Amino acid sequence: MKKSLVIFYAIIIYAVAELMWWGYMLVKLNPSRTGMIMGEGSMFVVVFLIGAYFLHKSMNKEQKLQEQKKNFLLSVTHELKSPLASIKILLQTIQKRDLTKAQVLNFIDKSLLDVERLDDMVENMLLASKIENRSYTFPKAEFNLSVLVDSIVNRLQISKCDCNQQIINAEIEPKIEIIGDKFALTSVVTNLVENAVKYSNPCETVNVKLFEKEGKIHFQVADHGIGIADNEKGRIFDKFYRVGSEDTRNTKGTGLGLYIVKEVLDKHQASIKVKDNRPAGSVFEVVFA
Known part of the structure; x- marks a missing residue:
């Protein structure tokens, strides 16, 4: 994305420089039409710069979105690993140690809480996807x-x-x-x-x-x-x-x-x-x- 921005800025600078050069050449060849050339050239520069500004804004927005998606994937990975690791440890403890019934039930309750946490996160991602795709009808x-x-x-x-x-x-x-x-x-x-x-x-x-x-x-x-x-x-x-x-x-x-x-x-x-x-x-x- 950074390379794209560098290329974008280079093209903008090149285009403006070329426009100024051709404007100078036209004025030199037709001094009597200097006012018309300057007016049309100025209008073109204004339109060009406005377009470049909105394109730059769009590219920045896309870059931020890509960064947010990257952070989202990292966060999801962590959010999935934490409860899974907790569940694994609790079940391994039940399997390998001689625990009382109360201890076993306590570990099972903790595991179920982690399962519910995972379920909530999966439901969130599915619902967000359906909302974005407009495939969810919201039955009331x-x-x-x-x-x-x-x-x-x-x-x-x-x-x-x-x-x-x-x-x-x-x-x-x-x-x-x-x-x-x-x-x-x-x-x-x-x-x-x-x-x-x-x-x-x-x-x-x-x-x-x-x-x-x-x-x-x-x-x-x-x-x-x-x-x-x-x-x-x-x-x-x-x-x-x-x-x-x-x-x-x-x-x-x-x-x-x-x-x-x-x-x-x-x-x-x-x-x-x-x-x-x-x-x-x-x-x-x-x-x-």
Whole structure:
């Protein structure tokens, strides 16, 4: 890609130089038509430079996309290897050691959590692919959103603290019904809650709220994590985009989660906003009209 940019700039410089030279020659041959030659030449240069600017912008965008795809593949590889390695170690421990029934059940539970993590990631990639190819139809039916959010919160209620305390504080108004694609909205809730947990420090509380107000359904996820800079808030829903730089980022991910969230909510005529939490962190608020 860098070679292409060098060639592109070289062609631009050559073309402008040639244009100026031919302009000079024409003026020299026809001094009486200097005004017309300068006017038409200037117009051509302006159009040429505008075209070159947009082409340059397009090439830069393509280069960034290629870099994001490369980082995505590296992230997916890491995301796949981590739970697989964990499952392998747990199963090998069960196989080779004489464990109590309680220990075996504990290891099986941990393995199942890693399997669910892998399943979520695969579902994300499949859904993102279908959305991009416009092959997903978003079948809608009425279902209980309260039950859905509660089940996802319970599944993701993984303690990262030695004191085994819960890190997700949920306030879910019961019996909230909605018409939508249950599978796709499951991905929305899962991605938002998982992100909040992922970008929070151990033992930091994540607050999840679901309530109805003035005829609209509100779903909020608030964390006390690293937060999102103002200049990145408008880009976090882009495909493959991740907060921070590859050199400084510590949290792993694929960059698909928030892209899926935005695409799914657009299909449900729902809005999502992100704002700063106090004193630190972010708040994502989804509103279903």
